[in-house]
Amino acid sequence: MDNTLYNQIFLKPRFQIDFEMKADLLLEKIKTNIDENQKFKMKVVDNHIIVDVPEKENHYWSPQLQIEIEELTEYTSKIKGLFGPKPQVWTLFMFIHFGVATAFLIFAVVAYSNWSLKKSGFFPIVMLVVLPLLWIVLYVIGSIGKSTGKKQMDELKEFTKQILKNIK
Structure with missing residues (x-):
């Protein structure tokens, strides 16, 4: 993973990354990496993954990460990520x-x-x-x-970098 990806994640709450992998396989790899970590909570709905901070650390200002996997072609896909506050x-x-x-x-x-x-x-x-x-x-x-949620946001960013690094 190159430094431009790291900078995009740190400077902007949104990021997009193209992968040479089918969307279904990419979704499974991400779910597996998140399950192995067990630090963050994860919800999966179709091709959307929502990653939340653990319940014991959760507070009103806790951030969350929303990941959407979009199929571009039969063999390529794109991850769109959004760091931000909870919808509520x-x-x-x-x-x-x-x-x-x-x-x-x-x-x-x-x-x-x-x-x-x-x-x-x-x-x-x-x-x-x-x-x-x-x-x-x-x-x-x-x-x-x-x-107040900055520390948790930084943890989510580091977690995301580790997941994406393990996939490539």
Whole structure:
């Protein structure tokens, strides 16, 4: 395995690697390597593999690795990997962000309406200041969560490098 692969895994949460191997055989080799390790939990659904940290080390900010094996030709395949937060964490954060964005737009419309009608619009103006501050707080919380799961993310990256090294 060359250093460009290592750098791709370390610098980006996504990676793609082409293999001169049938997709079914590649999937079996990956499952075997993960089973032999026994440190991480694994779920397999069709050509998707989800690798999670062990239950005893798992916390809200724990990352996970999602691997998809795509068949390119009869004898070649591609591994697509994504390191990231669990879908529940991502969905919650996106839901909150969309809620804040929607509230911001609503309060902007109300503030503009009050201004054009020459009415007092103190509360909508206050909310137009508070909601961006809430976005900043959400960003800080996300950054703290990311740094909380960094050690586990590094372990997942090392584990992935070992698996892919054993396959080639």
